[in-house]
Amino acid sequence: MTSPGKATPTIVNPTHLHDPTPNGYSTAVISPAGGRLAFISGQGGQDQTGGLSPDFGAQVAQAYANLAAVIQAIGARPEQVVKLTVFVVDHDMSKLGVLTRNVMQMFGKTLPAQTLVPVPKLAIDPMLFEVEAVVLLD
DSSP states (O other): OOOTTOOOOEEEOOTTSOOOGGGTOBSEEEOOTTOOEEEEEEEESOOTTSOOOSOHHHHHHHHHHHHHHHHHHTTOOGGGEEEEEEEEETOOGGGHHHHHHHHHHHHTTOOOEEEEEEESOOSSTTOOEEEEEEEEOO
């Protein structure tokens, strides 16, 4: 359910394609005409002091908590996120479960479009994960 004045994106998952929802994303998300978009810079797993856990799962959980804080700060809700891009250092299939669990926890059934980009390293050496978002404001 959306609040008055908040535009709602349309999720499209064509039935003749593989269902992406168990993997934590939607095939496409349509922003309504005239909707304003916010672009959120990559959020890493740093805590409030700038510290980073050496654990991948802990960094992912903290990065999504940081993303949620930014979404709230701009006056939006998770269901208004239309696109995520995630960057994973030394990605392998064992990390997908952690990623999917965190996305499902934050977004529930309103899964944004998403792209995972494996990278050799990020801006800060101990950083293992980063997530950026596009949010439909209204």
